[in-house]
Amino acid sequence: MCGIIGIASNKPVSINIINSLKKLEYRGYDSAGIATLTDNTINEKKCSGRVEELEKILFKTPSNGNIGIGHVRWATHGVPNITNAHPHSSEQVSVVHNGIIENSDEIKKELKAKGIKFKSQTDTEVVTLLITEALKENKPLESVFKTLKKLKGSFALGIIFKNFSNIIIGARRGSPLAVGYSKEENYIGSDSYALKSMTNKISYLEDGELCLLTKDEVSFYDERLKKINKKILTLSENGSSADKGEYKHFMVKEIFEQPDTVKECIEEYVDSSKKNINILNFPIDPQKINKIILIGCGTAYNSCLTAKYWFEELTSIDVEIDIASEFRYRNLKFNAKNLYIFVSQSGETADTAAALDICKKNNIKTCSVVNVIESTIARNSDWVLPIHAGIEIGVASTKAFLGQLTVLYILCLKLAFVRKDIDEKTYVKHVTNLKKLPDAIKKCIKSENNVQLMAKEFISAKGSMFLGRGPSFPIALEGALKLKELSYLHAEGYPAGEMKHGPLALIEEGLPVIVLAPMDKYFEKTISNMQEVIARGGKILFITDNKKESLNENIRFGLRVPHIDNLLSPILLTLPLQMLAYHVALLKNCDVDKPRNLAKSVTVE
Numbered sequence: 001m002c003g004i005i006g007i008a009s010n011k012p013v014s015i016n017i018i019n020s021l022k023k024l025e026y027r028g029y030d031s032a033g034i035a036t037l038t039d040n041t042i043n044e045k046k047c048s049g050r051v052e053e054l055e056k057i058l059f060k061t062p063s064n065g066n067i068g069i070g071h072v073r074w075a076t077h078g079v080p081n082i083t084n085a086h087p088h089s090s091e092q093v094s095v096v097h098n099g100i101i102e103n104s105d106e107i108k109k110e111l112k113a114k115g116i117k118f119k120s121q122t123d124t125e126v127v128t129l130l131i132t133e134a135l136k137e138n139k140p141l142e143s144v145f146k147t148l149k150k151l152k153g154s155f156a157l158g159i160i161f162k163n164f165s166n167i168i169i170g171a172r173r174g175s176p177l178a179v180g181y182s183k184e185e186n187y188i189g190s191d192s193y194a195l196k197s198m199t200n201k202i203s204y205l206e207d208g209e210l211c212l213l214t215k216d217e218v219s220f221y222d223e224r225l226k227k228i229n230k231k232i233l234t235l236s237e238n239g240s241s242a243d244k245g246e247y248k249h250f251m252v253k254e255i256f257e258q259p260d261t262v263k264e265c266i267e268e269y270v271d272s273s274k275k276n277i278n279i280l281n282f283p284i285d286p287q288k289i290n291k292i293i294l295i296g297c298g299t300a301y302n303s304c305l306t307a308k309y310w311f312e313e314l315t316s317i318d319v320e321i322d323i324a325s326e327f328r329y330r331n332l333k334f335n336a337k338n339l340y341i342f343v344s345q346s347g348e349t350a351d352t353a354a355a356l357d358i359c360k361k362n363n364i365k366t367c368s369v370v371n372v373i374e375s376t377i378a379r380n381s382d383w384v385l386p387i388h389a390g391i392e393i394g395v396a397s398t399k400a401f402l403g404q405l406t407v408l409y410i411l412c413l414k415l416a417f418v419r420k421d422i423d424e425k426t427y428v429k430h431v432t433n434l435k436k437l438p439d440a441i442k443k444c445i446k447s448e449n450n451v452q453l454m455a456k457e458f459i460s461a462k463g464s465m466f467l468g469r470g471p472s473f474p475i476a477l478e479g480a481l482k483l484k485e486l487s488y489l490h491a492e493g494y495p496a497g498e499m500k501h502g503p504l505a506l507i508e509e510g511l512p513v514i515v516l517a518p519m520d521k522y523f524e525k526t527i528s529n530m531q532e533v534i535a536r537g538g539k540i541l542f543i544t545d546n547k548k549e550s551l552n553e554n555i556r557f558g559l560r561v562p563h564i565d566n567l568l569s570p571i572l573l574t575l576p577l578q579m580l581a582y583h584v585a586l587l588k589n590c591d592v593d594k595p596r597n598l599a600k601s602v603t604v605e
């Protein structure tokens with residue numbers, strides 16, 4: 001996955017390309033590059049590492065040109081260095097690419113046999129060289145079209161041409177590509193967010209489509225190169241801001257925003273006077289839902305797993321969950337009476353989008369729970385439930401996780417009520433409790449100083465374990481995921497009852513073990529499992545909402561979160577774990593907002 005941008009303008013474009021690349025860095029930050037056209041020459045500048053480095057290069061040696069493309073990379077083929085950084089240019093063309101060309105080795109062999117030389121180890125360079133070959137006999141659009149026919153895999157491409165200095169061609173298969181419009185300036189970009197500071201008028205390319213931009217107009221073509229028209233959408237305004245404000249990192253800002261984002265989310269769905277949930281137009285008659293299948297990746301998968309416990313507790317519906325990269329390759333028996341729910345912050349995760357496509361191909365109605373409502377997943381779903389978290393920039397997902405949980409919980413309550421699985425009194429009680437959530441989240445955040453102390457226990461640890469039972473188990477997984485991705489410290493999330501079946505062997509003197517023990521039906525069992533860890537020397541960091549439980553000498557560190565309702569405890573237990581991961585990462589001097597090897601939006605398989 002990577003981020004691409006292209007601008008055709010009546011004025012120099014390099015500064016705007018750099019600004020957009022900064023916004024696209026969430027898609028990759030291994031290397032960055034830009035190519036502009038000046039006096040019919042392709043002027044390429046690249047760096048390994050962040051866009052900041054590229055900006056410094058441009059500061060010393062500016063790139064002029066009213067037309068240009070830019071790229072941020074998350075390496076797939078070839079190590080992250082300057083040679084493999086995009087754009088990949090020949091004498092004639094320069095190309096930026098997001099996606100993977102699956103048959104690049106085959107094409108490379110054919111081109112090498114013709115004596116054509118490669119500079120990089122990337123799959124993208126085959127696109128550059130195929131277009132260069134095709135240009136010997138064709139115009140730009142036909143050359144790109146002929147090249148695309150030879151490619152297998154996924155791509156969003158931005159291409160500029162030495163001898164056609166007023167055009168950019170964009171093409172899409174699998175990877176997203178937005179087109180933006182402004183006065184005497186038009187754009188392509190991996191997402192609307194990258195274009196938002198320049199325009200709020202957007203169209204999206206569908207699979208197989210191409211576009212050709214000049215500064216004055218944009219033409220669109222279908223997969224047979226027939227000219228088509230596109231709808232122009234106006235982007236929604238979004239309250240939350242894309243800068244860090246008073247905070248040191250986006251992640252901590254996003255953690256602290258959670259009382260507000262959850263409040264907004266609840267207000268979007270819950271009618272405050274009637275204590276009713278405004279979720280209407282179910283894609284399937286709620287009474288006839290046979291099964292709910294929740295699908296996501298990473299943190300989104302953890303929210304699916306948490307929701308499974310809620311749906312099972314409150315409704316009479318059977319629930320399955322799946323990791324999108326597994327779902328898409330399973331031999332599934334689709335059933336039109338099943339409700340398939342796709343959960344994704346970005347709405348661009350390739351595996352989740354592909355899993356949704358499979359449902360569509362099987363004539364299944366789909367529902368998505370997304371943050372970015374202009375995203376591919378949202379646009380391709382029959383029914384969208386936005387989480388209203390506002391833009392999330394930190395690679396480690398925090399407020400989107402709470403948003404996903406909140407929406408899934410709201411959906412669960414509504415379904416339980418309309419199906420008469422719960423009576424009105426219970427429904428109103430749960431809705432009333434839900435409204436207490438933002439204040440309780442605020443209280444959790446106030447324990448940051450204690451969490452900071454807890455974080456010190458991890459500095460010299462070799463690894464760590466996170467344990468929970470029932471709906472606290474997915475939160476243990478989420479806590480471990482956060483710690484791994486931010487501080488590069490090995491962390492395992494486990495159902496506490498499963499420890500004795502193997503993982504207990506990992507426990508040794510001083511190993512930090514986080515135990516999540518809310519006052520639910522699993523409490524006593526969790527305490528017993530904790531004793532088994534204590535007996536083997538584990539260093540217990542205990543998180544509970546149980547006011548009565550006194551912390552004894554075997555517990556190295558204890559933390560209390562507020563209690564509203566057992567069903568809501570997974571949400572509140574998440575807060576200390578997010579802050580813990582943040583503070584351990586700080587203590588270990590890790591790059592909090594951009595952890596190594598990762599990207600915010602995973603648009604490759």
Ligand code: M6R
Nearest residue numbers: 298299300344345346349396397
């Ligand atoms: O945008 P999505 O919610 O589809 O992303 C899914 C995962 O890639 C994402 O949650 C990832 O696991 C996060 N980095 C976790 O913090």
